[in-house]
Amino acid sequence: MTFIPTAEKLLPDLSPRDELVLLARTLWREGYNDHLAGHITVALGDGTLLCNPWLVRWDELRPSQVIRIDLDGRVVEGDWPVPLGIPLHLQLHRMRSDVTWAMHNHPLFGTVWADRGEIPPVLDQSSALGGGGDLVLVNEYEGPVNNAEAARGAVEAMNGGHLALLAGHGVFVLGSSARAVHQRAVALEQRCQRAWHVRAIGAMPRSPLPASFLTYMKDSDGDGFRGFWESSVRAELRADPTLLDNTAPPE
Known part of the structure; x- marks a missing residue:
């Protein structure tokens, strides 16, 4: 009989701090790599958040x-x-108790569609992974989100959703776990990339995917595709076997 390990056995034990680092590094490889830009937060349930710091690239x-x-x-x-x-992120975690993990960055293709002020269609099955409800366009640019009022307006405009294009800015991806945010973020950038390339060929077609499939995928909690996140984490740990050592970064 063939033994198929559970997803939990595919990785070492990871703390939320470890997962935050691995999410940052895996998404950097997926195009979330705008220099020092970007934030990941994890709500700890006690009124505090884990967060990547300023001055350190993902x-x-x-x-x-x-x-x-x-x-x-x-x-x-x-x-x-x-x-x-x-x-x-501060406004989000004040207003949305349903969100544990949040990620904001400026990936190339997601930001292009945000700059255009248009929601790209889902044209292939991989671009539909992760769920998160409808992709929302927050198209009222009221200033950078280091302004509390602009940040609150962006969160309100998401209307309880988990995926947003921020016009003139970038993307915002939410979830209940690192796995969910990773899968949604990868699928979102692929969705934006594929739609851009298809449009470059000619007029944008209607999605070839059946409506029932799109609805099913849209309603996913992002945690269902076990192994997707885990395989990306293993790649990071192979690239840097000392990554999870509880020490300062090497000189």
Whole structure:
């Protein structure tokens, strides 16, 4: 009889701090790589959040650099500064108790569609993975989201959804786990990339996927595709076997 391991056995035990680092690094490889831009937060349930710090790129982030902040954006643990634009996440976690993980960045194709102010269609099955409800366009650019009022307006405009294009800015992806955010973020950028390439060929077609399939995928909680996140994590750990060592980054 062939033994098929469960997804949990495909990875070592990971703390939320480890998962945050691995999410940042795996998404960097997927195009979420706009230099120092981008934030990932994890709500710990006690009024504090884990967060990647300012001044460290996602591809070099290590667990020892992750900071813990309160909902006013003050550092309560760690010795790195809070990233710019964090009010978007602070407002989100104040207003949305259903969201544990949140990720904002400026991937190329997602940002192109956000700049255009248009929602790209889902044209292939991989671009539909992860669920998260409807992709929302937040098209009222009221200033950068380091402004609390603009950040609150962006969260309200999402209307309880988990995927957004922020006009003139980037993307915002939410979920209940690192796995869900990873799968949704990868699928979102693929959706935006494929739709751009198809449009470059000619007029944008209607999606060839049946409506029933699109509805089924849209309603996914993002945790159903076990193995997708795990395989990406293993690639990161192969690339840097010392990544999860609880030490400062190498000189």
